[in-house]
Amino acid sequence: MPVTSVTKNTDTLTMTVVAEFPASVARLWDAYVDPRQLERFWGPPTYPARFTRHDVAVGGRSEYAMTGPDGDISRGYWDWLSVDPLRSFEVRDGFAREDGSPNSEMPSMRMEFVFTPQGNGSRVTTTTHFASIDQLETLLGMGMEEGLTLAMGQMDEVLADLRTFAADIPTLAQILSDTQVRVSRVIRGPVDAVWRAYHEPDLLRRWLLGPDGWTMPVCEVATAVGDSYRYEWESGAQRFGFVGELLASAPPHREVTTERMIGMPAETTNELTLTAVAGGTLMSLLVTYPDAQVRDAVLATGMTDGMETSFRRLESEVLA
Secondary structure, eight states, rough: OOOEEEEEEETTEEEEEEEEESSSSHHHHHHHHHHHHHTTTTOOOSSSEEEEEEEOOOTOOOEEEEEOOTTTTTEEEEEEEEEEEEEEEEEEEEEOOTSSBTTTSSEEEEEEEEEEEETTEEEEEEEESSHHHHHHHHHTTTTHHHHHEEEHHTHHHHHHHOOOTOOOOOEEEEEOOEEEEEEEEEEEHHHHHHHHHHHHHHHHHHTTTSSSSOEEEEOOOOSSSSOOEEEEEETTTEEEEEEEEEEEEEEETEEEEEEEEOOOOEEEEEEEEEEEEEEEEEEEEEESSSSSHHHHHHHHTTTTHHHHHHHHHHHIIOOO
16 A cells, blocks of 8 residues: 555644655656546545546646446546646645536535655655634545545556556547547647647648648637637548637647537537646547537547547657
8 A cells, every 4th residue: 555644633624645656756747647547546446537627737627527336426626726847736626516616515625745756766745724623524524534545545556557658659539428538649749839739820730631641721720719710621622621619728738619510510619638748748638529429420530540640740740
């Protein structure tokens, strides 16, 4: 068991959990900032978590749901208060309603995660700050200490898995629900450069092309919330494109857009998140479809293969 100590202090209204791992600080940090890894240990073994949002930036937000063996669901959120890469981050952790909004009838708490080298490995110190002694006793009574301890106990396996989350893994699509798919890939380049590549027309035309032989004659980028965008591609007599609206933007980490293929009725919502990780920038795209039928039809087109070709071009021609 990696947990070395659990200390509860009723004077400072805190609970501190210390855990040590045979992995570098960078590897441990990535396990928390990469939602694919975090959801493999955040929550007890019988209540695995699924993160549908994870913005690792001040002012960002994370949203997750833990599903029990009987199908019961417990939802939570993090509001990101501070981020000091490879050293610490601080969040406001609370319970959420079905629509993801904070459940004001339940307590929330401030949690601080500190990462430090320790011998041949590293240590994470998790300090939870409670608002009152009643809140502390209530949350401990709900099993918070046991939950954190069990979560930490699952981390060794995640940290030892160096292959699944390596920077050279091609674009991967994970089905999260009947209507949601998360597409992930580590792009070899810094977050700021990747963000520019997504938003400067001259750069987009160089890499966002899919298979060889296509060009991008129309590249109208949305620059402010409420703006529309239009992208069109061409290869010989073939032509297609997408239109949509920019719904939210927090450069250089997150944006939300709608997307609709020109001439088609179905519309998706796309949430793009860029996060700095050891191998470069983790691109996470959460796509929400109108239904499972549309989801499956889009996945069957080989969407991820075309994205992978574009990302390789991005790395070799724009970020190199």
